[in-house]
Amino acid sequence: MTGPAAPPVGSRYADLTRAQLAVVVPELLLIGQLIDRSGMAWCISAFGREEMARIAIEEWAGASPIYTRRMQQALGYAPEVAGEGDVVTIFKGLQLDIGAPPQFMDFRYQVRDRWHGSFHLDHCGALMDVEPMGPEYVRSMCHDIEDPTFDATAVATNPRAQVRPLHRPPRVPADRAPHCAWTVVIDPAHPPVEPLAPYHRIVTTAAAGLALDPVPASTDPEVEGWSDYAGPLLDDLDFTRFSHAALVRIADEVCLQMHLLNLSFVLAVRARCTSEEQARAICRKQLVGIAGLAAERLARALGLGTTPADAVRVLAMHPLLNPLPYAPADLDPATARATVRPGPAHGDDGWLTLCGPATPADPEAPSALQALVRGVDPRLDVEVxxxxxxxxxxxxxxxxxxxxPAAEAGEVAVTRFSTGAGFVFEPRRSLPLLIG
Known part of the structure; x- marks a missing residue:
């Protein structure tokens, strides 16, 4: 006998149309990727290149196994037996991962059979950002960071999966294409990969276990769209094919990916700081940078204007205040007001704890909110x-x-260094990938 169904928790993204959501979801995936463009510059400044790489490893390894499993469950492609997923499951997860936003990180997949596959990147936006910094930074990203974090992501599907390079940057010759190529092999003989230490901390957070509304099955998938991703692996994931409810859940899950990544970032940064003040300063710089650039991209994607009401509409879609049950708040575009209530995000000591009214002890508390509304229009400001x-x-x-108009915050200008700041998605035809 089953118990009563869980009450709905709701989502702010439900207010968008299906067509709007199909535009917003890839934007959110790209915004998640840009979190590191916002944060790592300040880690380099404080700790140096090598320690920055270690922070990135701990950050992604702490978060990605958790959110990978969440997305598998949300969209119905989780392995029937936990820990025994296949290559197709891994690739589906990468298509819905802030570490691999579509087109900006242009993964092209090949599947030989359930246990053998490969992928290459026709375009790597992260490489485009790092190559101008020199080969040492490229090696840190493409060797030191990628090796443990690819395995940490795969462990969510099958601990005996190994992701290994065929070739990767630094590029020789300098214009080599594709940018990199990797094999994915699952073999019972492989030693099982264990999650890295940060995972065991992040999995205990409220974000990791947050309950969201399940996606109801579509009665007519051809009309309503897909309610899951249980079908064939697609070469390019066409978000217009999903149902409204599925897109709402994907948007909420992608925002949770960002919160989990940030919580893992905070954990890694605090372990290296000499004071809580230093840790808060670095984490706030990361938040200010991504808050402003995310608002700018969301406002443009939704075709919004530049009024205070438009800024509140952007705030309602911004990852800072999503998912709704993680960051409860009342938002009223008509009065250009928002009220944020205590919730799980505060308990996790994440982004929202860096926001609020200015005080003598924390005069910079409104800075991320100011950057956010100024991403809509530089004349806007907040009274908190x-x-x-x-x-x-x-x-x-x-x-x-x-x-x-206010001058752009320096943290936003640093994040704008990424080619992702002005990246434009293009329409693509989506076809099933053949196996074999």
Whole structure:
């Protein structure tokens, strides 16, 4: 006998149309990739290149096994037996991973059979960002970071999966294409990969176990769209094929990926800082950079204007305040106001704990919110006040328009260094990949 169905938790993305969601989801995947463009510059400045690489390894290894399994469950392609998934399952996960946003990280997949496959990147946006910094930085990303983090992602599907390079940068010759190529082999003889230490901390967070609404099955998939990704692996994932409910869940899961990645980033940064003040300063710089650039891309993708009401509409779709049950808040574009209530995001000590009204102890608390609204228009600003309840975590804001535009925050300018800042997605035809 089964118990009563869980009550719906809701989603802010449900207010978007299916067509809008198909545009927003790849934007969110790309925004997740840009978190590192925002954060790692400050890690290099504080700790140096080699320690930055170690932070990146711990960051991705702590988060990716968790969110990979979540997406498998959400879209119905999880292995029937936990830990015994195949190459197709791994590739589907990569297509829905902020570490591999479509087109910007242009993965092309080949599947020989369930246990053998390969992929190459026709375009690697991350490489385009790092190559100008020199071969040492390329080696840090494409060798030191990729080896353990690819295996950490694969372990979510099958601990005996091995992802190994055929070739990878630094590129010789300098214009070599594809940018890199890798094999994926699952073999019972392979020693099982164990999750790295940060995983065991991040899996205990509220973000890791957050319950979201299940995706109802489509009664007519040809009309309503797919409610899952249980069918064939596609060469390019066409988000217009998914149902409205599936796209809502994907959007929420992608935002959770970002929160989990950030929580893992915070853990790695704190382990290296000499004070809590230093850790908060680095983590806030990361947040300010991604907050502003994410708002800019979301406003453009949704075709919004530049008014205070538009800024609140962007805030409603921004990963900072999503998913709804993780970051409960009331948003009213008509009055250009938002009230953030205490919730799981505060308990996890993530992004929202770096936001709020300015105080003598923390005069920079509104900086990420200012960068966010200025991503919509540089004349916009926020007036932030403590919540009426006085609980110390909640706060409210009003978006206002100033006469003169503000200068772009330095943290946003650093993040804009990435080619992802101005990247434009192109329409692509999606076809099933043949096995063999």
């Amino acid at each position: 006040e403590p919540a009426a309840e006085g609980d110390g975590e909640g706060w409210s804001l009003r978006v206002v328009q100033r006469e003169d």
